Amino acid sequence: MRLSSPNINVMVKACRKAAKILIRDFGEVEKLQVSLKGPGDFVTVSDKKVEKILIDELQKARPNYSILSEEIGLIKKDEEFKWIIDPIDGTANFLHGVPHFGISIGLEHNKEIICGIIYDPIKNEMFFAEKGNGSYLNDQRMRVSARSKLMDCIIFTGGPSFKSNDEDKKLSLKEYEKFSSKVGTPLRKMGSASLDMAYVAAGRCDGFWQRNLNYWDIAAGIILVKEAGGFVTDFNGNDKYIENKNILVTNSKINEQMIEILKY
Known part of the structure; x- marks a missing residue:
């Protein structure tokens, strides 16, 4: 190494x-x-x-x-x-x-x-x-990807799960629908938030978002993405993702486009 x-x-x-x-x-x-x-x-x-x-x-x-x-x-x-x-x-x-x-x-x-x-x-x-x-x-x-248009991107997500409350389930499905109409390839749900973040850092995918993640799900991924040149925020573009458990990870170039879809 x-x-x-x-x-x-x-x-x-x-x-x-x-x-x-x-x-x-x-x-x-x-x-x-x-x-x-x-x-x-x-x-x-x-x-x-x-x-x-x-x-x-x-x-x-x-x-x-x-x-x-x-x-x-x-x-x-x-x-x-x-x-x-x-x-x-x-x-x-x-x-x-x-x-x-x-x-x-x-x-x-x-x-x-x-x-x-x-x-x-x-x-x-x-x-x-x-x-x-x-x-x-x-x-x-590792470096994040350089793609700047959502239509050219692959986006990963996670949830909702059976543990999610009804409101989060509705919001997650609504977000999924909105992204599906703007992203050129289907969204991916891979089933491992940490690997999703690692893949953003490696340039294999361009963005990832998920609701209700615990600290241990994202801790390692935070530094991986930042050191690879990416952005880590909450859905409003702030750094409150640990407190509110909603995380957005991007290659930086599509960050504002994703926030526009996710912000509440």
């Missing part, structure tokens, strides 16, 4: 160790698809196993850092530094044997994300970034 720093090295090591379990368990999930029991309980156990490995590795390297993780919640220690972890982002894909999910780790310093890593263990793609040092996919520098 071209970008190397103590924190990035710690994150990479943790991801690779956890990924060994994840890949093995994914093979078992594929077998469970045809069983009467189904894979649900197995996936829950897998999620917790991956989380434990990540936490153990990160705590071993940085014992004083706080940790916020999807399954276990907050482990409060040093308030200056905090790891934000999503052990399996794209759990539904994992559950159904769809090979599109990732491990996501962000590092926060004084409420600002300074490092992020998103690892797709199936494709062996390591997306990572550090503040001021750029954004990378394996050993290649």
Whole structure:
């Protein structure tokens, strides 16, 4: 990897160790698809196993850092530094044997994300970034796309889910309809918010929006996109996406066009 720093090295090591379990368990999930029991309980156990490995590795390297993780919640220690972890982002894909999910780790310093890593263990793609040092996919520098017209773009989205309230479901479907009439290719719903953000950073897609995302869903992606030259805002173009949980990620050139559709 071209970008190397103590924190990035710690994150990479943790991801690779956890990924060994994840890949093995994914093979078992594929077998469970045809069983009467189904894979649900197995996936829950897998999620917790991956989380434990990540936490153990990160705590071993940085014992004083706080940790916020999807399954276990907050482990409060040093308030200056905090790891934000999503052990399996794209759990539904994992559950159904769809090979599109990732491990996501962000590092926060004084409420600002300074490092992020998103690892797709199936494709062996390591997306990572550090503040001021750029954004990378394996050993290649990443840049967002240069497309400036929505008609030429591919846009990713997520939701609504069964957890969404009725109002959010209505708004999400309305947004989907509005975008569908303005984007040249169909919208994509891939099922992993962190990988969606990584793909914007890599220039594979041009924008992404979603409602009701948790911090661990987006923490690593925030720094990836920013260091690749993209924009991260809420639907009104402000930086309140962590507070209101509504995030818009773009290559920067289509940001205003997307805000015009999404703002409320």
